[in-house]
Amino acid sequence: MRIKEYEPLAPLTTFGIGGVARWFAEAASEEEVVEATAWARERGLPLFVLGGGSNLLISSVGFNGLVLRVALRGITVAGAPHNAESSGQPAERIYQAAAGEPWDSLVERAVRENCAGIECLAGIPGTVGGTPVQNVGAYGQEVASVIERVRAFDLREPGFVEFTASECGFAYRRSRFNSADRGRFIVTRVDYRLTPGGAPTLRYGELERALSESRRDGSLPSLTEVAASVRRIRRAKGMLIVEGDPDCRSAGSFFKNPVIREELFQEIASRSSGAVPRFPAGPGAENAGRVKISAAWLIEQAGFQKGYRLGNAAISSRHALALVNIGPDGRGGATAAEILALAGQIVARVEARFGVRLEMEPEMVGF
Numbered sequence: 001m002r003i004k005e006y007e008p009l010a011p012l013t014t015f016g017i018g019g020v021a022r023w024f025a026e027a028a029s030e031e032e033v034v035e036a037t038a039w040a041r042e043r044g045l046p047l048f049v050l051g052g053g054s055n056l057l058i059s060s061v062g063f064n065g066l067v068l069r070v071a072l073r074g075i076t077v078a079g080a081p082h083n084a085e086s087s088g089q090p091a092e093r094i095y096q097a098a099a100g101e102p103w104d105s106l107v108e109r110a111v112r113e114n115c116a117g118i119e120c121l122a123g124i125p126g127t128v129g130g131t132p133v134q135n136v137g138a139y140g141q142e143v144a145s146v147i148e149r150v151r152a153f154d155l156r157e158p159g160f161v162e163f164t165a166s167e168c169g170f171a172y173r174r175s176r177f178n179s180a181d182r183g184r185f186i187v188t189r190v191d192y193r194l195t196p197g198g199a200p201t202l203r204y205g206e207l208e209r210a211l212s213e214s215r216r217d218g219s220l221p222s223l224t225e226v227a228a229s230v231r232r233i234r235r236a237k238g239m240l241i242v243e244g245d246p247d248c249r250s251a252g253s254f255f256k257n258p259v260i261r262e263e264l265f266q267e268i269a270s271r272s273s274g275a276v277p278r279f280p281a282g283p284g285a286e287n288a289g290r291v292k293i294s295a296a297w298l299i300e301q302a303g304f305q306k307g308y309r310l311g312n313a314a315i316s317s318r319h320a321l322a323l324v325n326i327g328p329d330g331r332g333g334a335t336a337a338e339i340l341a342l343a344g345q346i347v348a349r350v351e352a353r354f355g356v357r358l359e360m361e362p363e364m365v366g367f
Helices: 030-042 103-112 130-134 205-214 223-236 262-270 295-301 336-354
Strands: 004-008 020-027 047-050 056-058 063-070 075-079 093-098 147-154 159-164 185-196 250-253 259-261 278-280 290-293 313-315 322-325 363-365
Touching: 020 030, 030 063, 030 147, 030 185, 056 336, 063 185, 093 103, 103 185, 103 223, 130 147, 130 185, 205 223, 259 262, 262 290, 290 295, 295 336, 313 336, 322 336
Parallel strands: 020 063, 047 063, 056 363
Antiparallel strands: 004 020, 075 093, 093 185, 147 159, 147 185, 250 322, 259 290, 278 290, 313 322
């Protein structure tokens, strides 16, 4: 394995921000994951695992350790070990995807092969390995609902382990990999249980409206039509990576939609002139009596408009949830400190206005 020195990290992120890695390596196999982590451990170096760089903000000083980019590729497909044919339901299919596979390529393949379960997650940047870490979700779907198994390398007790979905501790934008066991495991493969010929997931209002306008006969859209509609919506919001588009120079949604007490939601609603967007808080006893509220709505109601600038950082001109690296001439150049200064201003004003503290979504590295 080739270990590089002083590798620029900004080009490896969708934000286009960050310093250099003191040491850098790419792992194209599980054997190279073992080799690279052993190399860092023997030298007492901190380790950061890089995937697609899409949900990440790296400091301008970079990372003084080994950055390991996971580049394992390959997808295999097989029938589920326990399919549902006997119950009259469609048989399920397992897609085993290596962690370095581009996520949207997997979605495209599944949709092309008419397998339902991830069609609403089209257009999300990044790699397969990042999906269970953050429990990636959008437009009414989360990967937690289709993940069968996650294979990972355990850095604490070196060796490969596999987790079922129930062992991953999935919650809203959360898993054991970014909470209780943060930094312990390197995901190398994810298995997804998808349904051939299954119906698309249509439970998100904006997506349903977009599809009803294109299918006025009321018939059920195909998976291809759903994925295409999701990509159009994401592009309109600057949430689809498009070369040369300054609104795409971001980490996607910078803030999570807060889950708050129903009483606080009603208090906010009583002081608002229009309807306040709300969503189910999700399953689990911890979400009883709670509701999810739109972070974008909170930001705009706190007085921030799309396109608002603070130095070289800005709120996207198309979506209040995305912070962008706009730079002095629209071609980038913001520092991580400028992004965080803007984020801090937003957090403070939303909390002062509504009593809700926004939580930042991207991973912070090198701070």
